[in-house]
Amino acid sequence: MAWLILAGAIIAEITATTALKLSDGFTHKGWSLAVVAGYAAAFALLGWALKLQMEVGTAYAVWSGAGTAVIAAIGVLFLGETFSLTKIAGIALIIGGVVVLNLAGGTH
Numbered sequence: 001m002a003w004l005i006l007a008g009a010i011i012a013e014i015t016a017t018t019a020l021k022l023s024d025g026f027t028h029k030g031w032s033l034a035v036v037a038g039y040a041a042a043f044a045l046l047g048w049a050l051k052l053q054m055e056v057g058t059a060y061a062v063w064s065g066a067g068t069a070v071i072a073a074i075g076v077l078f079l080g081e082t083f084s085l086t087k088i089a090g091i092a093l094i095i096g097g098v099v100v101l102n103l104a105g106g107t108h
Contacts, residue, residue, distance in 0.1 A: 002052035009045035012038050013067045065098040
């Protein structure tokens with residue numbers, strides 16, 4: 001159950017971060033509200049996953065790593081950002097770190 005809640009936290013964080021870009025410095029009211037709601041939901045769900053005894057290091061690594069990788073892809077696919085071998089290597093290292101933390105044990 002903790003992993004499903006963490007997945008919800010990741011989706012909320014990705015939504016909020018995408019809305020942050022679209023808010024154009026908080027000048028667009030609707031996107032700005034989506035930022036606040038998304039981050040509030042992300043932190044609430046992350047806290048709930050931790051309450052269910054998920055280890056904080058693993059939860060945060062998965063939450064931030066997945067968010068980083070997906071946001072990088074959204075930036076390239078939908079927001080006109082550039083992609084390079086350096087960025088790909090960085091994302092691969094993030095994913096590798098998350099995998100190593102999970103192999104070390106993720107829940108009690």
